[in-house]
Amino acid sequence: MSTLSIENVSSAYDGTVILKQLNLALNQGEIVALLGPSGCGKTTLLRAIAGLQPVTEGRISINGNLLNGDGVFVPSEQRDVGMIFQDYALFPHMTVAQNVLFGVRGLSKLERESRLDEMLTLVKLEGLAKRYPHELSGGQQQRVSIARSLAYEPDILLLDEPFSNIDSQVRNEMMLEIRQILKQHNVSAVFVTHSKDEAFVFADKLALFHHGSIAQYGLAETLYHHPKNRYVAQFLGAGNYISVTQADEFTVDSVLGKINSTTPLTFNKVGQVVGELLLRPEQLQLTLQDDGNGTIVERHYVGTACQYWVEVGKQRVEVRSQQLHLNIGQNVQITAQVDPMVIF
Amino acid sequence: MILGLTRSWTLAGYIVAAILILPLLALLVQATMPDEAVFSHLYDTVLPTYIYNSLILMLLVCVGSLLIAIPAAWLIARCDFPGRKYFQWLLLLPLAMPAYIVAYVYTDLFDYAGIVQRTLRMLFEWQGPHDYYFPQVRSLGGAAIMLSLVLFPYIYLLARTAFMEQSSSLLHASRVMGCGSWRSFWRLSLPMARPALAVGVALVAMETAADFATVDYFAVPTLTTAVYDTWLGYGSLAAAAKLSTIMLLVIFAIVGFERFARRKQKLFQKQTGIDESDRHVLNGSKMLVATAYCSVLLLLAFVLPFVILCQYAVDYFAQSWSAKFFEYSLNSLYISALVSALCVTISLGLVFVRRVSPRRMDTVPSRLASTGYAIPGTVLAIGVLVPLTYLDFGINDIYAYFDQKGPGLVLTGSVCALVFAFCVRFIAITIGSIENSYKQISPSLDMASITMKQTPTNLLWRVHLPLLNKGIFAGALLVFIESMKELPAALLLRPIGFENLATHVYQYVSDEQLELGALSAIVIVLVGLIPLIYLNRSLEQKN
Helix, strand or coil: CCCEEEEEEEEEECCEEEEEEEEEEECCCCEEEEECCCCCCHHHHHHHHHCCCCCCEEEEEECCEEEEECCEECCHHHCCEEEECCCCCCCCCCCHHHHHCCCCCCCCHHHHHHHHHHHHHHCCCCCCCCCCHHHCCHHHHHHHHHHHHHHCCCCEEEEECCCCCCCHHHHHHHHHHHHHHHHHCCCCEEEEECCHHHHHHHCCEEEEEECCEEEEEEEHHHHHHCCCCHHHHHHHCCCEEEEEEECCCCEEEECCEEEECCCCCCCCCCCCEEEEEEECHHHEEEEECCCCCEEEEEEEECCCCEEEEEEECCEEEEEEECCCCCCCCCEEEEEECCCCCCEC | CCCCCCHHHHHHHHHHHHHHHHHHHHHHHHHCCCCCCHHHHHHHCCHHHHHHHHHHHHHHHHHHHHHHHHHHHHHHHHEECCCHHHHHHHCCHHHHCCHHHHHHHHHHHHCCCCHHHHHHHHHHCCCCHHHCCCCCCCCHHHHHHHHHHHHHHHHHHHHHHHHHHCCHHHHHHHHHCCCCHHHHHHHHHHHHHHHHHHHHHHHHHHHHHHCCHHHHHCCCCCHHHHHHHHHHHHCCHHHHHHHHHHHHHHHHHHHHHHHHHHHHHHHHCCCCCCCHHHCEECCHHHHHHHHHHHHHHHHHHHHHHHHHHHHHHHHCHHHHCCHHHHHHHHHHHHHHHHHHHHHHHHHHHHHHHHHHCCCHHHHHHHHHHHHHHHCCHHHHHHHHHHHHHHHHHHHHHHHHHCCCCCCCCCCCCCHHHHHHHHHHHHHHHHHHHHHHHHHCCCHHHHHHHHHCCCCHHHHHHHHHHHHHHHHHHHHHHHHHHHHHHCCHHHHHHCCCCCCCHHHHHHHHHHCCCHHHHHHHHHHHHHHHHHHHHHHHHHHHHHC
C-alpha cells in the first residue's frame, strides 16, 4: 500500500483549472519532488495534500485513509501532515523550544522535554532551545522548522520550496543533511521545487509538472534518459534535436552520419524520416579532423569542461567535451553514442 | 485559509456588519419618509445657502491647507536648516487642537473688543467701528482660516512623505538635464506628489464637512449645522435624514475621489527615497525665511492658542478645578475605554474571519463595517437615533402588551446610543490597524499551525493575538482619543444631564466662557498629542 495516493485529482480556482487529473503514488520512506516552472500547479498540489487548497474532483488518501473525494473532506487540522514553508513559518513570538513543541500533544512534561532534546539533536541545534527565531541564521531557522514538523510524527512531510532562501554555497550540503535525516527516520516526503538540480540532489523520484498536469513521473535517471516528450527532455537538460531516417533495424542516418542503437528500433520505417533524435551535449564526442563533418563556431570554457557550438551542415549542435584545447574555426568529427535512442 | 472553517463564523460576521451598517440604512429609509413639509420649507428658503456655504468652505479650507502645507513639507523634506528636525514633528501638533478652540481664541483676540482692535484704536485714536475697516473673524472666511490652521498637517504629513520617498536619482537626472531646483519642483516633485496631495485634500475636505463646532460658533450655517438644527429645532427626524443624505452624497464623492487618487499613488511610490546628502543646505536669508515660516506657522496654529488656553486655565483655576471637572473627565474616560474595547473585540473577529476564510463573501463584513468612518458625527447621530428610537418604542410596546410598565427609553435615553454611534464611527480605525498588523504575519504561519492540528480559535489565541498586540494597542489608543474628542455625535446623543469633556468645553465655547472650561480643553489637547507622538515615532522608524 502506498503512503500517499493521488487519483485523478483536479483543482480549479476562480474558474481557472490549476490541476488536471493528476495521479501520483508514493511509498513509505520515499521522497518525491514536484518539479516545474512557476505557475505549473506544483504548490497547489502540495497544498491540496495538506487540505489547504480545495480539490474539485479526485481522491487523496494517506496510509489508506481517504482525505479528499467521494464527498469526504478532512480538514487540515485533522490530517496529520507536516509542512515546511519557503519562509519557514516559525512563530516569531515563541522560542525554538515552543516552536518545536507547538504541534506535540498528549505527552507528559518529561516526554515533551525528551522529544525536544531528541529533535534538537537530530537537527544539530542542541543548546539553542531558548533562542527566538530572529536570533538564528537562515539555515538554523530551516532546521528548527524541520524539527517542528517532525516532532509530532506526521504521516507525511510536505516541503514547499524549502531551500530557495538558502545561500547557494551551503544549499547542497544542507539538502544532503536534511535528506539524511528524513531517510534515517524513514519519512515519506513531497518536495516542491522549480530547480532540477535541487530535485536531483534531494529526491528519489521526480514528478515533472506541465500546465497543471504531470508530464512524467519516475526515477530521476528515467526522466533524464527516457523523457516521454520534448518538454521533459528540455526541462531536465540541454539537448540537440537532429532529424533522422531509419537505415536498418539498428541504425539511423543523420547529418552526423550513421548512429547505432544496441536495441532494435521499434518503428520499422526503413528509408523514412522517423523523427528527431535527442542528443544530450555530453553524448557527443569531438575528434580534431581536417575533413571532419563539423566546424567549431563558439567555445565557452565552464571549468571542468568546454561547451562548444559546432556547425554541421545547416545545423548547430551543442557539445560538452572534456577536450579543452579545440578552437573556433577548427574542423572536427562529431560522433554520437546514444543508448537507448530517444526519438520524438 | 482554513478550508474547514464553519459557516457560523460567516454568519456572525454578517450579523455584526449588519448592526454596524444599520444607522446608514436607517438614514436612507428615513429620508424617504414624510416630514410635514419641513424639508420643502428648508429647500425653498435656506438650503441653497447651506449647500453653498458647505461647498465654499470645503474649497477654501482645501486651498488654504495646500498653500500652508506644501511649502512646509518641501522645506522639511528637501532642505536643511536649523531646527528642521524639530519642526518635522512640531508641525503635526495643530492636529491635536480642536478647530473650535482655535476659533474661540482668535475671536477673543481679533474681534471688536479684542486686544488687537483695542490696541489699534488706541494707537490711531479711532473712536468707533466707522473709523476703520477690520475683517470680521466670525465669518465664512474666518472659519476657513481656522480650519486650515488645524487641518493642514494632514496634507503636510502626506506631502512630506511623498517628497521624501521620491528617489534621489530622479532628481539627479532632472538636474543633469538642466533643471534647477525650482523647475525640478514644478516639473518633477510636485506632479509626483500629486496622488498623496489628493489623498490629503480628501481628508481635509471630509474633516471640514464633518466640522460642526467651528461653523456653529461662527454662526456660518452649513449642512452640518442644518442637520443639527433640524433635529433639535424642528424635531423632524425625517427632514434631518433628508439633509443627512445630501451630506452623505458629498462625503461619498470625496471618498470616491480619495480612492481614485490612492489607486494611482502606488505607481509613484518607490521605496528608494531621498538621501540625506541631497537636501539643500539653506544659508543666510533663505535659512531665515525657512525658519521663520515654520515658526510662525507653529506659533499661529498651536503655540499661541495653547498658551492662551493655559493662561485661561491659570486665571480661572479655582472655578474649573471642581468636582464637575472630574465627573466629566471620568465620563469621557469610561465611554472612550468602553468604545475602544468594543471596537478592538469586534474588529479582531471581523478581520480574523476575513483572513482565514476560504469564502470570498467573508471579505464583505469588515468592509461594510468600515464605512462608518466616512459619516460625519452629526449625520451618524441622526442615523443612530432612527433605529434606536423604533427599538425603544418596540420594547415599551412589548411591555405594554403584557400590561407591564415599560422601562422607558433604555437605548436612546442612556449612553447606549452614544457608545453605539462611537463604535460605528471609529471601528474603521481598529479594523485598519489590525488589518495592517495582519499583513506582517505571513500566511504560512496560519498554514503551519493548522497542519499542526490547531483549531481556528487556537490559531487566533496562540499565534495571531500575540503577534497583533502592537496593532491592537495602536488602534485602541486612536479610538480612545477620537472618542474623547468627538463632539457633534456626543452633543446629539448624550442622555439628558450627561456631559463629557468635549460637550463641556463646547458648552463654554458657545456661552462665550471658554475661560471656565479651559482646563478640560487642555486635557483634550494633551490627549490628542499622544497619537502624534506615536505617529512620529513610527515615521522615524521607517526612515
